[in-house]
Each structure stands twice: as C-alpha cells, then as structure tokens.
Amino acid sequence: MPQTPSRIVAPVVEVFASFQGEGSFVGEAQVFLRLAGCPLRCLWCDTPGSWAMRPDKAARIQRDGEPVQREDRVASPFQAALWIAAVEPGEPRTVSITGGEPLMWPDFIRALRPMLGNRRMHLETAGAHPESLARVLDVIDHVSLDLKLPSDMAEPVELERVVLTPREGEAADADRPEEAEEAEDPEEADVLAPTTETAPRTREDWAMARRRCLDLIQDHDACVKVVVSGGKPPREYDELFEDVARRAPNCPVFIAPATPIGGVRAPEFQDLVTVVENARDLGLDVRVLPQVHRMLGIA
Numbered sequence: 001m002p003q004t005p006s007r008i009v010a011p012v013v014e015v016f017a018s019f020q021g022e023g024s025f026v027g028e029a030q031v032f033l034r035l036a037g038c039p040l041r042c043l044w045c046d047t048p049g050s051w052a053m054r055p056d057k058a059a060r061i062q063r064d065g066e067p068v069q070r071e072d073r074v075a076s077p078f079q080a081a082l083w084i085a086a087v088e089p090g091e092p093r094t095v096s097i098t099g100g101e102p103l104m105w106p107d108f109i110r111a112l113r114p115m116l117g118n119r120r121m122h123l124e125t126a127g128a129h130p131e132s133l134a135r136v137l138d139v140i141d142h143v144s145l146d147l148k149l150p151s152d153m154a155e156p157v158e159l160e161r162v163v164l165t166p167r168e169g170e171a172a173d174a175d176r177p178e179e180a181e182e183a184e185d186p187e188e189a190d191v192l193a194p195t196t197e198t199a200p201r202t203r204e205d206w207a208m209a210r211r212r213c214l215d216l217i218q219d220h221d222a223c224v225k226v227v228v229s230g231g232k233p234p235r236e237y238d239e240l241f242e243d244v245a246r247r248a249p250n251c252p253v254f255i256a257p258a259t260p261i262g263g264v265r266a267p268e269f270q271d272l273v274t275v276v277e278n279a280r281d282l283g284l285d286v287r288v289l290p291q292v293h294r295m296l297g298i299a
C-alpha cells in the first residue's frame with residue numbers, strides 16, 4: 001500500500017559527490033544517494049553495511065573537503081534533496097540512487113523526483129523487484145540493472161516495517177508532552193515501510209523477476225551489469241545473457257569482474273574472455289568494466 005505523501009520517509013546511509021564508477025555513465029560527475037535496506041544477499045556484496053535499515057544510525061553527508069556531517073538517518077524526500085544540493089561542489093549533477101536496494105522505497109523515489117529540479121535521476125538496482133521498478137520507471141532517466149546469478153545469492157531476508165515512536169533515537173520533548181503522546185500513537189508516527197514485494201528465492205523466482213525487469217527496461221534508457229567472479233564456469237552466465245538477448249537486445253551489457261573483497265575472487269582472464277564471447281555470440285553489445293571508483297580509491 002502506498003505511504004501517505006506527507007509521511008514518506010526512507011533510511012539514508014549516505015549522500016556524497018563522486019564520479020560514477022560503473023555502467024554507461026562511468027566517469028560522470030554525479031551525486032550518490034544511498035538508501036539503507038536490502039533483502040538480497042549477494043555473496044560478493046560490497047556494501048553489506050547498507051543491508052539493515054538501522055534507523056538509530058546516522059546518515060553520512062559528505063561534502064568534499066569538509067568534515068563529515070552526521071544527520072538523522074530517517075529522512076523525507078525534501079531533506080534528501082537538501083543534502084544532495086549541499087554536497088554538490090558546483091553545478092547541479094545527475095543523482096544516482098543506490099543502496100542497499102533502492103526499490104525498497106518506490107514512494108520515496110517518486111516523491112523525490114519533483115524536488116530535484118532539472119537534475120537527471122538514475123537508479124542502481126538489482127533485477128529482483130519488478131513491481132517496484134514499474135512504479136518508479138516513469139520518473140527515472142536511466143536504469144542500471146544488475147543481473148544476479150542465482151548461485152551468487154544466499155537466502156534473502158524479509159525487511160520488517162519499523163514504527164518510529166517518537167523520533168527514533170530522540171527523547172520525547174519534555175516541554176511539549178502533548179506532542180510526544182501524539183508521536184506514540186502509531187497512526188501519527190513516521191513508519192519505515194519498505195515495499196511488500198517479496199524477493200526472489202528460487203532459481204525460477206529469479207528468472208521470472210529478471211525477465212519482468214528486462215521487459216520493463218527494454219524501451220527505456222538503461223544498461224545491464226553482470227558481476228563475474230572467480231571459480232564460476234563461464235556457461236553459468238548464459239541464462240542471463242539469453243534473457244537480455246531475447247527481451248532487451250539493444251541494452252548495453254557491462255561485465256564487471258568482481259572486486260576481490262572477503263573470500264570473493266576476481267575471474268581468471270581466460271574465463272572473462274569466454275564469458276564475453278558467449279555474450280557476443282548472442283549479438284549483445286558487451287564491455288568489460290571493473291569498478292572504476294575502487295581503482296581510484298574513492299567512494
């Protein structure tokens with residue numbers, strides 16, 4: 001059920017300016033808005049700190065060259081837009097909304113759109129929540145769709161909605177007890193209500209979600225990203241490429257060799273070549289692109 005417009009909030013991990021490190025817009029100066037909350041469990045996840053919503057934690061607002069600002073994590077779209085404007089070093093930038101899984105927050109994303117003026121709004125998402133993607137697609141200028149190999153995914157978890165009473169982490173205002181009482185009424189409190197669309201579990205669920213997402217983006221400005229990690233038979237990626245070739249054949253495909261973190265390995269060079277050739281055999285427009293922001297050592 002959509003949230004009441006005046007009460008739309010989402011948990012913000014961080015807002016910062018950087019250069020886009022992945023996909024079609026690599027190298028572009030952008031602002032990143034990272035929302036917390038992800039029910040998925042990619043084995044090579046590079047942002048596990050964004051899995052939990054943690055309304056008690058602070059949002060990190062980073063303007064280059066200035067000390068990090070710590071703010072209330074639970075933010076309205078208006079507040080997020082103010083932070084975006086505050087971290088931009090110069091002219092307004094394209095805003096990339098990432099996570100976590102930003103499609104946990106479709107109402108928030110829709111409500112943010114009119115607050116960004118003529119900035120472009122890009123979305124970094126996994127192909128796991130087609131209903132939520134359909135809800136936001138008309139306000140998104142570019143979708144960067146990560147396609148996941150089912151064998152790269154551990155069991156998803158469910159994100160529970162959180163009623164914030166009063167404001168999480170803040171004591172009730174002793175001078176205005178009537179307000180504190182109001183806030184304790186769940187009808188009046190802010191609620192972190194992630195989408196109720198369930199995450200894929202089985203291989204079949206994943207195939208269905210992926211295909212629905214590809215059908216949605218086929219006529220949209222979009223790119224597909226596939227993380228290739230070490231130790232996987234190159235043929236495993238065929239099911240992803242075959243779906244792209246059938247459903248969104250004009251969409252550029254970026255192969256991202258996994259950044260070695262934790263136990264994850266980068267792919268062998270020969271395997272990478274084979275994966276690329278398998279995609280090319282299907283007529284796909286494919287490029288290899290490691291995470292450039294990691295290579296630069298920036299956020």
Ligand SMILES: Nc1nc2[nH]cc(C(=O)O)c2c(=O)[nH]1
Nearest residue numbers: 018019020021098124293299
């Ligand atoms: N520079 C930079 N580019 C990015 N592209 C996608 C990112 C993400 O975390 O989704 C990301 C990120 O975190 N930083």
Ligand code: SF4
Nearest residue numbers: 038040041042045100
């Ligand atoms: S979808 Fe993104 S945030 Fe969620 S587990 Fe995968 S890589 Fe991590």
Ligand SMILES: [Mg+2]
Nearest residue numbers: 046047098099
């Ligand atoms: Mg990422």
